[in-house]
Amino acid sequence: MLNLYNVTKVYPNQVKALDDVSLTIKKGEFVFLVGPSGAGKTTLTRVIFREELPTRGQVLFNGKNILRLRGREVALYRRKIGMVFQDFRLLPQKTVFENVAFALQVSGAGKQEISRRVPEALARVGLEGKENMLPAQLSGGEQQRVSIARAIVREPVLLIADEPTGNLDPDTAWELMELFQQINQQGTTIIMSTHAREIVDALQKRVIALEAGRVVRDQESGGYRHESI
Ligand code: ADP
Numbered sequence: 001m002l003n004l005y006n007v008t009k010v011y012p013n014q015v016k017a018l019d020d021v022s023l024t025i026k027k028g029e030f031v032f033l034v035g036p037s038g039a040g041k042t043t044l045t046r047v048i049f050r051e052e053l054p055t056r057g058q059v060l061f062n063g064k065n066i067l068r069l070r071g072r073e074v075a076l077y078r079r080k081i082g083m084v085f086q087d088f089r090l091l092p093q094k095t096v097f098e099n100v101a102f103a104l105q106v107s108g109a110g111k112q113e114i115s116r117r118v119p120e121a122l123a124r125v126g127l128e129g130k131e132n133m134l135p136a137q138l139s140g141g142e143q144q145r146v147s148i149a150r151a152i153v154r155e156p157v158l159l160i161a162d163e164p165t166g167n168l169d170p171d172t173a174w175e176l177m178e179l180f181q182q183i184n185q186q187g188t189t190i191i192m193s194t195h196a197r198e199i200v201d202a203l204q205k206r207v208i209a210l211e212a213g214r215v216v217r218d219q220e221s222g223g224y225r226h227e228s229i
Helices: 041-048 072-078 096-105 111-124 140-152 170-185 197-203
Strands: 002-010 016-025 030-034 056-061 081-085 158-162 189-193 206-211 214-219
Touching: 002 041, 016 041, 016 056, 016 214, 030 041, 030 170, 030 197, 041 158, 041 189, 081 140, 096 111, 096 140, 111 140, 140 170, 158 170, 170 189, 170 197
Parallel strands: 030 189, 030 206, 081 158, 158 189
Antiparallel strands: 002 016, 002 056, 206 214
16 A cells, blocks of 8 residues: 655755665554654654655555645545644644544535534544533543544544554553554554554554664564564
């Protein structure tokens, strides 16, 4: 589904955030992206989302070169991808329902579609009954569930989560990992960057480790560190 070939990203300040990264991710995979701060994890997800263009290299999504997309094609491409962030990024003045609906409105969905799909997405993340609450009235775990609902409401083929449990206590983090696994089992490919060593060690998914912009390990069922195999 996703192929990166020799992707290098040098920022204008000359920092080389990605250094000759090549990897393939297949439909339905669950991939952990690990590595120390500054290793290039966020840059990699931004390149995949086409928020950053690589300095060199190619990125193919379902065989199509995403670096050549222009204007509206970029927006259409991004609709296939859901994004979840460590800090939730919800709109504070909007209700739970409105936050999720917003993702559909910007892609031109009508009222009927919104009134069908938003409750469906909220049910998938276990937030029935919270539609009219504001983000500030929810726990951190619930706020992250809203952001997951917003990410999946357009039924993306790929979900990218950048340290989604970084702000949550361990029990809540585990509950969210259950949810991510369910979403993956229902067919959505997931790329998740994380520092949560216990989670990575326990779940034994594919692990791609970055260091100083390079892939230093790509392991089928791996732990957080190489020693843990
Ligand atoms: P990680 O997500 O693994 O912490 P990042 O991708 O955020 O790593 O950063 C990789 C490197 O690129 C770091 O040295 C960081 O300071 C640098 N970097 C990230 N974003 C930018 C940017 N917009 N401009 C300049 N340098 C950046």
